[in-house]
Amino acid sequence: MPNKRNNNGLHDIIGLVLLSLSLLLFAALFSFNKEDLASVKLPPNAQTHNWVGPAGAMIANFCFFTFGAAAFLLPFLIFVTALGFLFSGLEFFRRRWIWSIILVLSSSCILEIHNKIFPHALQSYLNAPSPGGIVGIWLNDGIFRFFGIIGATIILATLYLISLMSLSNCMLQEWIQWIVSLFKRRTDEADLYQEKLEKRKQELEQQARELEEEIRKTGLG
Numbered sequence: 001m002p003n004k005r006n007n008n009g010l011h012d013i014i015g016l017v018l019l020s021l022s023l024l025l026f027a028a029l030f031s032f033n034k035e036d037l038a039s040v041k042l043p044p045n046a047q048t049h050n051w052v053g054p055a056g057a058m059i060a061n062f063c064f065f066t067f068g069a070a071a072f073l074l075p076f077l078i079f080v081t082a083l084g085f086l087f088s089g090l091e092f093f094r095r096r097w098i099w100s101i102i103l104v105l106s107s108s109c110i111l112e113i114h115n116k117i118f119p120h121a122l123q124s125y126l127n128a129p130s131p132g133g134i135v136g137i138w139l140n141d142g143i144f145r146f147f148g149i150i151g152a153t154i155i156l157a158t159l160y161l162i163s164l165m166s167l168s169n170c171m172l173q174e175w176i177q178w179i180v181s182l183f184k185r186r187t188d189e190a191d192l193y194q195e196k197l198e199k200r201k202q203e204l205e206q207q208a209r210e211l212e213e214e215i216r217k218t219g220l221g
Contacts, residue, residue: 015085018078026075028056029063034127037061064126068133069118070107071126077103080167096167103163105135106156109144112136113152 033049035041036057050057063071077100084093111118112132122131130137144152 011085018082022075022078027051028060032060064128099163099166106159108132108136109139112140
């Protein structure tokens, strides 16, 4: 019992630390302004735009340089990992950290492979060497360029989906069933709406005929 309580206490501490880290990283990434950095603008902004101050600007710059736009996934993945330490019902998140890494890496590489579809303004805003960061460049040059754009996209999309399923503790069959049920519900709603419109149309036509009949009778009278 003491060991279990100690473990729970340690998990709570780790969870709170990760939760705080995810919030700080979220604030740093989503308020990033490269002109807060002396390496970009000298002197840098007189008033730091980053919500976590100069330290937040440097941390965000490192994340964007490393992972590109895929860095935006980091605070959310750290957040769900924190939930795994804080709540026993979500403890499976603690064991899925490897899939979080694969998700970020595959995202970086996909962004790099398809970098031409992204405007240069994105790369400039992130102050990154490419939309997928230096990791995306390394993975593409070292591995995925041998599979071509289509082959690499299929492989990376598969890894991406497997990572999402593993992180959400959801089976592919359940995802497909959910999508099918959602589509069926939308279709049923559309059919029901069409039936209501048709019924209303018939009611209006009936009212119009009755009104014409009433007018005809009144005219004859």
